[in-house]
Amino acid sequence: MTNPENKPRRRFLGRTGAGTALLALAPGVRLVDLVLAKDEDEPASDETRWGLLVDANRCTTGCRACVSACEDEHALAKTGRNRLDPQWIRKVELVDESNDRSLSIPLMCQHCEDPPCVEVCPTGASFKRADGMVLVDKHTCIGCRYCMMACPFNARSFVHEEVTGQKSYSPRGKGTVESCTLCVHRVDNDRTPACVESCAVDGHGALAFGDLNDAESTVSKTARSQPHRELRPDLALNTGVRYRGV
Amino acid sequence: MDKIRFQVLAGTHTGYRLLLWLLIILIGIGLIAAHHMESQGHWVTGMDNRVVWGLPHVFAIFLILSASGALNTASISSVFGGSDYQPLARLSGLLAVTLLTGGLAVLVLDLGRPDRLVVAMTYYNFSSVFAWNVFLYTGFVLVVLIYLWVMMTPQMRGYVRSVGMVALIWRLILTSGTGAIFGFLVARDAYDTAIMAPLFILMSLSLGMAVFWVSTLTLCRWNGYLLSPELSGKLRRLSALFILGVLYLVALHHLTNLYMAHHQGIERFLLVDGGVYPWLFWLGFVLCGGIVPVWWFLDRRFSTPAWTVTAALMVIVGGLCHLYVTIIGGQAYPLRLVSGYRVDSGFYDGEITHYLPSLPELALGIGGVSLALLMIVVAVRILPFLPTVTGSLPGSNQG
Ligand code: SF4
Ligand code: SF4
16 A cells, blocks of 8 residues: 655755746656655644635625636646536535525535545545645556545546646646645645635635644634534534535 | 266357357457547546446446356355255356456456556555455455366365365455445445445345356257256256345345435435436346246246246346446436535536446447456366266265
């Protein structure tokens, strides 16, 4: 079994000069190295638990800012066949079964603490980083799609055809599975995920990102002061993405 | 009592040669299909991001289950002292190995990256039941090969029972493991049940017997070997029993689901208004693959080889329908994404997925079946798998 968390840390993405490093490494770049490579002395730490707080009260029907930002950031081009398009994040319209109230939420990988996708993956290509990010190592994914069967949220996509124009920090490959990376390449450089940024720029501010383990972070404070929930609490996944107003 | 001798398939039947060529062609087409799927990507199949396992998986799981079940006769012969089953024990072992190989070939060739087979063999996540199955499958082939060798080597006769026991236990674990692949999918209402493992064991027993009937009766006919009426009667009753067992567990599964509030939607979908799935379930599986063959297996008027083969073929078709409903119907029905909420609109969320198998998928599945059959018909020409005389050998326990 591979345990990416035990692999030697390599300095691929230092805080300075990340751009040059990326260009140089682009052709053979391994996602698993990228995500482990925050800094030689600074591996992903289990003291951090990255999380997202979605405020459904602020999210509006019809707005797709987060989806577009994700598509741009990760070069998720449309395939021309709707059913096969990559969906790292999608908008879902919900209706409350008890009072018919409708709301709109973005849905992406929930970065489960007990991720069913990781549990079932035969090769260990699906893995959870110490800081809670659930990722796919594109080099050991054999494309069996068992993780897609196991994910309760349909959060994963299979790459059904050749991809072009992919970003070096976000490798993709035909025949492998992919999903929201929480923009690990940005987060490891002290930036927020692209969806969070675009939602704020559009003035909605429905997405908050931060360290759930850090009592002083905005997400933690909001999470403490306001009621929020997991989408499927019955499955006890302890997801890193939480929803307010749902 | 007659002494049983085994021999290679004699003569070259026209039928045999035709079959050989047909199988080679079908395997060729299957390989072309697999290559097409790999080079183009899976967009050429009917699968998408909602129905991620399609027709190839129906065939693969059918073959894997049948492989384990095909070993019934050998197990009864060597483990449970059923000496009159001995003439068929070798064939039974041969079927187990070849069917499993066919099933695995389909599974591997359907992977998004079949070229990474080495990765699958070298990187293991031991919490994954899928990874365990890789061991179970390869181990099974090995165990049954040893079993066959022991059966075919006079000096090794003393070990037949113990090796047979290992094979028996191994295959029970293997089928439970295959069932557990689905049992682990906690978020899918169709599979979220402990019945999956025992159900898969019974399905394997019943499907394995069916495949065994078709191949054994055909091969024995070519070889001029007649099953004794007693043995044939016993095996027919056994087949009926296994089918009834499957029907019982399936009924139990659906009835318990009906009592679970959240599972009523999927039950309605699969059994009542889900389009093709209720048809396949009731007509294909329950009627053609269940009630009718049980009747024919139990009624002496239908005890001729021709009727028996027909009944067995119906069990096979019914089993494929059942697997189709379970595997594909279970995915076509939408997930409950958010407790307490209906998904009103969204990109294919909250909707039934319409899956239409594509030709390459069908070709790959049939290619896998053909591979298994080709291995059988070639093996019986090379090694003495086929019995030459009929009769039972009381007291013999060497099969
Ligand atoms: S949401 Fe799905 S893909 Fe993401 S961690 Fe949970 S099970 Fe895995
Ligand atoms: S598709 Fe890839 S990531 Fe998913 S379970 Fe299979 S090997 Fe793991």
